[in-house]
Amino acid sequence: DIQMTQSPSSVSASVGDRVTITCRASQDINTWLAWYQQKPGKAPKLLIYAASSLQSGVPSRFSGSGSGTNFTLTISRLQPEDFATYYCQQASNFPTFGPGTKVDFK
Amino acid sequence: QVQLQESGPGLVKPSETLSLTCAVSGGSVKSYYWSWIRQSPEKGLEWIAYVDNSGTTNYNPSLKGRVTISIDTSTNQVSLRLNSVTAADTAVYHCAKHYWGDNYFDPWGQGILVTVSS
Numbered sequence: 001d002i003q004m005t006q007s008p009s010s011v012s013a014s015v016g017d018r019v020t021i022t023c024r025a026s027q028d029i030n031t032w033l034a035w036y037q038q039k040p041g042k043a044p045k046l047l048i049y050a051a052s053s054l055q056s057g058v059p060s061r062f063s064g065s066g067s068g069t070n071f072t073l074t075i076s077r078l079q080p081e082d083f084a085t086y087y088c089q090q091a092s093n094f095p096t097f098g099p100g101t102k103v104d105f106k
Numbered sequence: 107q108v109q110l111q112e113s114g115p116g117l118v119k120p121s122e123t124l125s126l127t128c129a130v131s132g133g134s135v136k137s138y139y140w141s142w143i144r145q146s147p148e149k150g151l152e153w154i155a156y157v158d159n160s161g162t163t164n165y166n167p168s169l170k171g172r173v174t175i176s177i178d179t180s181t182n183q184v185s186l187r188l189n190s191v192t193a194a195d196t197a198v199y200h201c202a203k204h205y206w207g208d209n210y211f212d213p214w215g216q217g218i219l220v221t222v223s224s
Contacts, residue, residue: 001167034210043200043214044151055205055212087151091209093164095141097151 002026002090006098012106017078021101023071023088032091035064035073038100039084048073049091078103108133110201110215118195118222124188128201128215135159135177139204140184141211142175144197152197155186156204191222 003026013019023033031051036044046055048064051071061076075082083105088098114126128140141156155165155175165173174187184201198219202211 032209036211043216044211045214046205046210046212049205049208049210049212089151089210093209094166095153095209097153099150 001094002029002092002096004088004090004096004098006086006088006101008101009099010102010104012104013078014106015078015080017106019075019078019082019103021073021086021088021103023066023073023098025069025071025090028068029090029092031067033064033066033071034089034091035062036087036089037082037084038087044087047086075103108138108203108213110203110213112199112201112215112218114199114218114220116219116221118191118220119224120192120222121190124186124191124195124220124222126186126199126201126218126220128184128186130182130184130203133203134179135182135184136179139207140175140177141202141204141209142184142186142199143202143211143214144195144199145217146197148194149197154188154199156209157184158207193222196220196222 033051035048038044052064085100085102109131111129139158142154157175172189198217200217202214205212
C-alpha cells in the first residue's frame with residue numbers, strides 16, 4: 001500500500017498568516033491527491049481534489065499543488081475558522097490518508 | 107445535497123459482528139459510489155471498503171475476509187458488516203460518498219463511535 005506522510009505534524013499560526021503543509025507519497029500517485037479539513041467532533045470536509053482543484057464552496061485562500069510524490073496545501077491568509085486538522089489522502093484503488101497536521105493558535 | 111447519517115450499536119463484544127447502516131438522504135444510493143472509513147487515535151483515518159452503483163466492491167486488504175459492504179435500494183442505505191471484532195476495531199466509523207466516482211470523499215457522515223469491549 002501507498003504510505004502518506006505529512007509535515008509538520010502541528011503548526012502554530014496567527015490570523016492572517018500564510019500556512020503551508022506538505023504531504024509526501026511513498027510512490028508516484030500522479031495528481032491523485034485530496035486534502036481534507038477536520039474540526040473537533042466533525043466529519044472531514046473535502047477542500048482540494050486532484051491535487052489542485054478547489055472543491056465547490058471552499059474559499060479561494062486554500063490552494064493545492066504538486067504531482068508525483070510531493071504535494072502542498074497552502075492557506076494564503078489564515079482565518080479564525082481555519083484552525084483545524086488537515087489530512088492528505090491518495091486516491092488510488094486502495095486509498096490511504098496522512099497522519100494529519102494540526103493548525104492551532106500561536 | 108446528499109446527507110449521510112450512520113447508525114448502529116455503540117458497543118460490540120469481542121469476536122462478535124459489527125453491523126452499521128448509513129441512511130442516505132437527498133440522493134439515491136443507486137446513483138453514486140460509497141465507502142466506509144474509520145478513524146481512531148491509534149490508526150488515524152483508515153479506508154475500509156467501497157461499493158459502486160453496480161454492486162462492485164473493493165476492500166482494504168488488511169480487513170478483507172472480515173468485512174462486507176452493500177447497498178439496499180429499498181431503504182436507500184449503505185451497510186457495513188465487520189466480523190470477529192477485537193479492541194483494535196474500536197473507532198469512529200464514517201460513511202462517505204465518492205466525488206464523481208473517483209476515490210475522493212464528499213460528503214462524509216458525522217460518524218458513529220463503536221467500542222469493542224466485553
